Each structure stands twice: as C-alpha cells, then as structure tokens.
Amino acid sequence: MLSFKNAILISATALVLAIPSSAADTVRLAPVQEGDLAASDLIRVLDKARPGVSREDVAFTYAVRSDLALDLRPAPFEVASREYFTDVSGDDLRRGVPIYVTAENAVVRINPTSARDKALPTIEPSGLLIRSAAGSFDKGSGMSLLVEAAELEKAGVPFMEGTTAFRLAPSVGVGEIVLQAAALESGGRYQIHVFDVESPYILGLRAGATDYLHGQTLEAAARLGSSEKTLPLYGVEAYVTSPAGRAWRVEIAPGEGGYLSVQLPLDARERHVDGLWELHVAARGSVDGLEVVRSARTAFGVHLPTAGLAGDVALTQGRSGLRADFAVQVGSPGRYEVRGVLFGTDAAGVLRPVAMGHSASWLAADGVVRLSFDRSLLDEAEVGAPFEIRDLRLLDQGRMGILHRQAIGLVVD
C-alpha cells in the first residue's frame, strides 16, 4: 500500500518538466494592505553584506499541497511569563535577599552573573537560610528538591557554570521569602531566577508585528494578571536591545483592556550583526496582599530598507507556464530573493495553492528577480487563470532583511 509518506515523495519528484514560453505584459503589484510590509525610502548602507554571500542566480520551484492552509498574516509570538530574575551582590545575599512567589513549589536558580565571575563561590542550596512568614528553614529543610551545580550540569541543559537550583517546599508558604547566604564571602554579583511555576499570574507580552522597517514604530502590549483579572502595575520597566548591542529605555503607557502600551521609533542604522531585536519588560503588581513580580522578553526583526519591490511585474503566460519578473529597486548592493506561493483556479473556480517559488540574484543596482512556474506544475495541479501570488516576499539574504511581505502580491486574470 502506498503510504502517505511515499505519496508526497512521488508528488514532489514528478514535477520537473520544462517548455519554452512567450511574450510579456507589464502588470502592477496588488495594492499594499494593512498588515503588509513594504520598504520605501531606500538607503545605501556602507556595511557590506555577510562575507561569502553567493553572487550566483539561483531559482527553485516546487509543488505544494493543495490543502495547504496558508497564514498570510503571521501573528507575533505571545510570551506568557511566570518568571523573573533579579541581579544582586554577594553582600546582598549575605544580608538576605527577598524574593516573591504567589504559589507553592516555585523553582529558584542562582548563578554568578558573568564569565568574569566564574571563580565566584557557588551558592549551594543547602547553605541557604530561608525566612518566610511560616518561619525559618536551614540546611535544605525549606526545599522539596535541592540541585547542586554538579547535578544540574548532568541534566545537559547549558545553564551558566556554577548554577544551582531548588524547589521551595510548600511548608515555606507564599509571599515574601528571604534567601540568605550568611557564610558567603564574595563581593561579586549573582542572579536569582524565580520561576513561580504554579502561579495563575502571568505577564503576557506581545509585539505588534513580527517585523518592522527602519523608522517604523515598535508597538507592543503587556498585561499582568490571571485569566480572570488584570492586576494594576507599578515599577514597570522596559527596554529594547538590538543585535549589535544598543539598548533603549522604553516608555510605558496605559493601553486598552488593561494592557500596557509600549512604543518606540526604531533606528536600525547599525553595523550588521546576526540575530534579533528584543523587547524586555519587568513589572510588579499585587493581589490579595501578595507581590507579583514578573519579567518577560520577546523577539522581533528590524530591517534597513536596502531594496524594495518597484511595483512593476513583467508577466509572461504561455505554453511554458507562468513567469513573473519583479522589478527591484536597489538602495544597497546585495543578494535579493523573491519568494511567493502561486495560487491557481481549479475547475470549480476555487483558488488553491499550487507551487512555492524562490529566486535570488545579486543586484548591484536596480534590476529584476524572476519567479518561474513551469507549465507542468499548473497541469499537475489542474489549474489555470486567474492566478495569484500570495505571501509575496522580498528578502535581503546578506543582511537577513525582510523588506517586503504582502499577503496578496500579484493578481493575474
């Protein structure tokens, strides 16, 4: 019996025919809609693209499943944090540091904060004194699980060297709990991570979009609360970091529905470093006399408008299939890729996915990137016009830039 795994293999393998094509018409991209991304006001960057970026024209097209459910508006990731961390000194720990939990069985990790401090003494859980409203606990008596640094290392999770952890025993209770390492002789710094794992109170954080262009404004929303109630916040701090190492404090304002609103105009002019931008938020609230402390962070992309789709598309339909030459305006030399999903109309008049197309070229100045969809793909899918190219994107491969993303990019009648 032909398995599902095998059936897909055959479908992908068979689509390799090529036939010559005919003359082109110039059409325009569909209008950009809300939620699309479209670079304009192109800039020339002095920073060179990544070394080793290919200069060759490369194209690749393949059939996609007709039942593909394409999400044309990528939703930003929503973070739900029950954690926070705090940076303390060895002196603080010697005197006693308060932490805040709202539910039993919270997990606490402690580690030296920096590689420079590798020689700092490890804070072993059994050496901590725990004080809470329920009493004092020493020698691990307030912990249901103690993990020394050597044990945590065996778990294979790459925590910082010298990290220890413990789980608070229910007998310690909730609320403010003081951790004290009275015998600690260290002037270094440590981080304490508190994971209030069973708490109903979550700091939710979401950026307004997965990607922004230089000059656009980051919008994000944060909310502290449970599924039933939103907590009033105080002591909210937020900052944004860029891949190259810059950081900005961010103003927080009350938003709709109990959410806090974050806004920051984004300046992406920096040397290229791989990686993402991050929004970090720390917040405090209180409920039923308990302090709720949380921190969260989420990632997003910010891109320099090094190129953009000009809007003109030279379109050729014929015996060879469908060919679209996308005019690309280039602000900075680089390797630019156009990709998109071709939809075609079946016998019932329904638009459905046919093929994924990728094409990339090195462009030193304004030029063209061509997507070709072979006739065999259309015949195999048993589709014809009208066609659409959806999820149309222009990417700067050398700088990992998302320059254009359009839910419905091209409509071909």
Place this chain on the structure above:
Amino acid sequence: MLRSPFAFLLACVVLSGLGFASPVAAETGVAFVHGTGSQTDALNDYWKSAMVNSIRQGLPDQSNYVVVNCDFEEYMWTSGAAGCLAGYLDSFITSKGITDLVVITHSNGGNVMRWILSNPTWDSRYPNIISKIRWVNALAPSSLGTPLADAVMSGTIFEAAVGWLLGYQSDAVRMQQTSWMAYYNANWLLGTSGRPSLPKGFWNVVGTDVETAIWDGDSYCGGYTLNLGLEITQAWLDSCSDGFLECSSQNGAGSLWFFDTAQTQGDEPLSHNQSRRKCFGLDVILRNDL
C-alpha cells in the same frame, strides 16, 4: 516495513512515464546530522558507532553513509552550520553518486537541515542537495524551540559595548528560544503550521517522556540516570516532553512519523539522549526505512 525502496521505485516509474529515460538503479545513501554543539567526531561522540552501523545495514551499499561534523553552536544559516552541512552533503552526493538521500537529523540538526530546505536559493549547492533528498527523518527536532533555552538565556546580561556578553554564549541556544524560533519559523523557515510546506518530507520522531530511575535499566540506554537536575528542569516543560523538548516543538514542523511509544520495543519512550542512540529498536526502525 519496506517503505523506501518501494517508494523510490514508484517515483522512478512516475518519472519514466513523464518521458524520462528508463530509470537507473538508485544509489541510496544516508547522512547523519547531529544537534547543537561543535562536533569533530560525531560518529563516536554524538551518535555512537553502534547506532550508525546498525542503521547503515539497511543500505544496498553500506559504505554510502556520511556522519556530519559541523559547528552547530552557530546560527543555523552560517557557513559553519548550514554551509558546513551543505558541504558534507554535496561532497557525499558527488563522490558516491547518491541519487536517493535519506537525512537523519537529531535535535537542532533538524533546524539546520530545515534551513537548507527552506532557503534553496541561499547557496547554489542547495537545489542539487534538495533534489537528491528522499526525505528527512527528524529525531526530536527542536522546531519550535524550547522553554529551557529561554530559561538558560533568562537574565543574560547585555552590555552595549560588546553585545551579548554573559550567560550562555551559544548562538544556537539563543536561536532555540521559543520567541526566536517563532520568528524564524514565520520568516525564514518553512513547514510549520500556516506556512508553505517544505520541498521534501520532514518526518518527526517524537520523544514523549523521560524515564529516570536508578533501578530502571531502560534509563541507562544512552539516557539519563536518576538525576535531580533533570527533575528540576522538567518544571519548564509540558508533561509531554523528552526531557529537553516539548512534544509540540518536536512535531512543530513537517509531519509526524511516529510518537516513540507507538513503535519502540516495549513501548518505551525515548528521552532526548536516547533518540540518537541504539535504544529500544530505534536503529532498526530507521534501518528499515532506508
């Protein structure tokens, strides 16, 4: 179940029917792609030769295998990661005349392989590699990242002068934070829900549980002995996990091949370490798939 020889034969028949010359015998090969880490001897340090030697018994020519050694501490797209992997696969395909390649990945190796499948124009070697791949068998891939990477990076000190300074300084771990993988899945990677499908099958083997007990011999098969550290790290994960990755992440891109207990001997779960070792018949399942 002899799935692959049958599949490849059918594919050849289809191509022949489309006007291609009569199919020649397939030259089947298998590539082993390790997970996070910089490997110089993945055969012995990552997979163990017992695992590799058992699986390659399923090849018509048992010498048609390659064990990749790359720097997967880097971001998946770098020359040290995807570039290195492409170099191994391209050389393997060329030197052995491989026409039917099965790629076996573990953990973050699945992300690096998915980078190549998702970005075929990134490197002129990629299209040829993709065209030779029959499918990818992704053992416990970290397709949606892991909350443990978030925990590792939590509170990482950021200093403007030098960028990410402290904490765990692996770009691969940073990349496998859940919000980062969500970003890359939405933009650069294909095969997750709502995104275009990959050009070749990406079949997930999902580890669902970790058995750790000092009296349980099963936990010793490349797995975890009783370990308090592992017990506390589970606080960050769903109840369905292999000890490092949640099941939802392991099955977050491509298609489900099987949940461990559905096919392993004794219905044993595969912990994250065990899914790269000769445990509970996994090697035989992979061998029979060639």
